[in-house]
Amino acid sequence: METTKRSTFKVLFYLKKNAPKKNGTVPIMCRITVNGKQSAFSAKLDVSASNWDMKYGRVLGKSKEAQTLNADLDKIRLDLEQCHTKLLKNEGTVNSAKLKNTYLGLSNGELTFFKFFDQYIADFQKKVDSGIRQYNTLSKYKTLLGHLRSFATKKYGCSDFSFNDLTCDLVQEFDYYLRDSLGLEHNSIWIYMIGFTTVCRLAISRKHIAFNPFSEYKNTKEDKDRGYLLRTELEEIISYKCTRSKDEFMKDMFVFSCFTGLSYSDIKGLKNSHLQQFFDGNQWIIIRRKKTTTSSNVMLLNMAKMILEKYAGLTKNGKLFPMPCNVTCNNFLKRLSQEIECLNEKKVTFHLARHTFGTLFLSEGVPLESLSKMMGHKNIATTQIYAKILNEKVGKDMQKVAHKFKGLESSFVTSL
CATH class of the missing domain: 1.10.443.10 (Intergrase catalytic core)
Incomplete structure (x- = not known):
């Protein structure tokens, strides 16, 4: 009879205080510790730092907002525990990185947004090679994917997004990231967001995304003074x-x-x-x-x-x-x-x-x-x-x- 290795793990929620949002709230992070090794990711929830209980990793008070946030945190904890039990049963061992990726839907065999984007770029390369599309456009898509990867790492502590991660809030946060963290001009952001929209629309048409993450996002190109010769x-x-x-x-x-x-x-x-x-x-x-x-x-x-x-x-x-x-x-x-x-x-x-x-x-x-x-x-x-x-x-x-x-x-x- 096979025996599984003992695995100790715990879940801790904490605030990412060095990345406050414009409305004053702070992102809630989740840290998984398995056999002493840690992995962290964004819980995709925000709270005012003054309403946070550091000792218990919970939102203070009994307001409707506090109850909703704490319920969301409880669900994340429960889902992680179920993932941990399943991995331990099926594979006999588990580590923090594997648990995190499984929970986020980023297992090796599963299609993720960045894998989908990589395939989009590969298909676009074929069109460039055949003269149908321009290399400059391909280069913009590659740069966009690079920005999205760095955004995922710095903002959410992950190396990829599942399709379910693509929400209206994430789209807006990416806009803020390009604007505030990278210091890009408005029209440059407009160009990148058009590319982001194009890839998401393709994912929607192929049934990978159920809800349009750009439904609440608005951005228009700023008319600049177009030079000309007299x-x-x-x-x-x-x-x-x-x-x-x-x-x-x-x-x-x-x-x-x-x-x-x-x-x-x-x-x-x-x-x-x-x-x-x-x-x-x-x-x-x-x-x-x-x-x-x-x-x-x-x-x-x-x-x-x-x-x-x-x-x-x-x-x-x-x-x-x-x-x-x-x-x-x-x-x-x-x-x-x-x-x-x-x-x-x-x-x-x-x-x-x-x-x-x-x-x-x-x-x-x-x-x-x-x-x-x-x-x-x-x-x-x-x-x-x-x-x-x-x-x-x-x-x-x-x-x-x-x-x-x-x-x-x-x-x-x-x-x-």
Whole structure:
């Protein structure tokens, strides 16, 4: 007859006082000790430190809140005892780490959220390899998973999340972690939370998560001042003489973007098949944008045609331009902005060309709906940002000349 090894274990609840929340409450932690070895994890409960009984690891008082919290703590203790008994019976031995992982649903054979996320990234990698998705997006997902892992360790003392852990409170706490602990900007947090939402939606559709953990979370992108070039500044770039052919090519690609509205990745993937002759007799670029897969239809103006003719036949892989990496292009544009005086105060990047296209052609009278189609925007609200930019510029221009009418204002007051 087999005998099981004796195992001593106890459960202790304590406060994580070095991680208070904004509302003044403190997280309750659970420490398991098995044969003298300890493992800890978050009980996912919070309490005011003044209401905590350190001696007994309980919430003080008989209020409804205290009774509810103590009932939750009792359930955790009972579940741990049952897990301990089951492990001891089935395996004959148990340690604190094994007990903790079993209780949290993180046993080796069980699918966890981070395992699910790892598989998502592996599948995304295949799409990148086949050219369907962008490496930059893959890199953001990898960074997001890294932030989630460090969040799990520092906030909850665990190495993974079960799907049941994904609650509205956890989502909000992750936002606070990115904002307060990592010091990320609002729009960076917005991008990461979109990625987090995407993975959770997939988990919901596959029945791993029963309740949407983002149902109470709200966050919107903050509109930042989108830089753009004035017509005179664009003319300065066009007329600038580069000493190296490589620099001239990158300058021409920037100008090509200014006259087509295509992004760096769209120009890099541009092929002869994207050039089409329409019934109106004009040549057009018909392409699905790499970022959004939305159709972008742009009639080729003479400037864009001249650039196409200048570099015709330079590549042999079907693509129109031998584009260097985006970093190389932006490094050149940084040098260029330092050499052209009127650009010294501007942050010139390749994406600035796309913004320039939007504001330039809107100011020349191109209707918002047509511009939205050309730029391949999914929503016309995105295009309206350029109209807002122009309105703000008009306001600033009016403020600059307002002082010139001071004399007339004085004359009007005197005549009253």
